[in-house]
Amino acid sequence: MTTASTPDGFTFERFDVTDAGSISTIFAAEEHRSGLYVLHFANNEASVGYSDSVAAQFSADLHIWPDIEAIDFAPGTVEDLSTLTAIVSKLAPLRPRPSTSATVADAPGAKSALPKERAKRATLQDAAVGQRRRQFWELSDHIAYPAIRSIVADYINSSIPDPANTAKYLWQVTALSDQTELSDQPETPGTRRLVTLTCGGFETLRVDEIMHDDDAIELDLRINTNVPRDRTDEQLEVSNETVSAGRGPYREERVWSWSIDLGALLEEDVDVDLGIDDDTFDDLAYGLNARLMRSGRSTAAATHNNDLAADLLAEAYRQLFETE
Incomplete structure (x- = not known):
């Protein structure tokens, strides 16, 4: 120490x-x-x-x-x-x-x-x-945390360059954060932010817990990616039972914003249709993250949750060997 x-x-x-x-x-x-x-x-x-x-x-x-x-x-x-x-x-x-x-x-x-x-x-x-450690402990006790960890770790493997050595300084992750989106739209009432991942000071992934009026709980995975050069805003629109997507409501970045039913990702018999193949999605996510990280404008180091990042990186490492 x-x-x-x-x-x-x-x-x-x-x-x-x-x-x-x-x-x-x-x-x-x-x-x-x-x-x-x-x-x-x-x-x-x-x-x-x-x-x-x-x-x-x-x-x-x-x-x-x-x-x-x-x-x-x-x-x-x-x-x-x-x-x-x-x-x-x-x-x-x-x-x-x-x-x-x-x-x-x-x-x-x-x-x-x-x-x-x-x-x-x-x-x-x-x-x-410390507050950040207490927030991680509370998040890790959430019934859905193993699923959240698995999904976010896979995202890190797919779309973050050199994740172990760029954590905190070029990408950050927070647990149960009050950090607000870089958009003109307010937070949705009844929504609690569980996980936020930022690159270059811009949110590229977040997991929200949404409490409905009938006490039902929904977990929403939101991911921002690059926009393909040959697509208009109208061509970015995707809407089905598990996925909705469109141009993101951000002031500083033109991005393709995705909202995905996190529970559906874990169901073997549910088809999660992104409208594009997985490799293209990963390429677009990586392209945005790498560009943001190269900007050197990371501003969230002070709120980075080291315990959560370490747990996500350990899971990402385990997944790499699991797929071999």
Whole structure:
């Protein structure tokens, strides 16, 4: 979990906290309390500080900055802060601290954070956990998650270049996100976003859970692809029992938008008619994703769900061997 980090004149220990809800237990075990720290954010900014209780300060900072990715810690005094700030400012843009900060509580000591009695231990139910990790856990408990994972993993295999090494920085995925579409149309009432995959800051896949008035639940898979050069907007229209498609309602991109009954994809006796062959569909999806990723405009790294991405990539890897 830790790596060395050494700005000139200081020796730091780095902690990866991308999905952490607290560092109190680790810092209690390491006997780290007061000292200097550097926060590193998803957009490469940094923040420098000193605290009498760095673990407690980190918990307070998470309330105002959910995109903290790493924290560097070193024993030191407040007199060293100005020197460290000058050094770090040459390495990364400094993020200003808001005038109103969250309340800093006391961090637990080693005895309470790591109790001898098993019954007193913190469990996954009551421990502090990062929001994105909690969202993934909630999504993974959804009755349809195995089907969603299988479909999205197949999409990743088919249409994302070098998915393992481009995750987070060129494509992102979120679980139970509030992120809105890049369209002029509002979200449909009764709809909950389960999964969103973006490339270059543009949504290319999403899975919606739709609750109908009769309490029936529908899962809708939406995918955006490139538009074939020889097709007019009228020729993009597809409509049958399991698929509807047409020109997407987006301001920034002309795309072919597909809405597919996710449940139908899993039924062996149901014909999912896209109106084009599977290879052509995959080529169009890949073409859009690769173009968007080449733009370098990815803006969703701060909301990327590492746990969900890792699970999807593991499933995608398994599928490749399953088909051999």
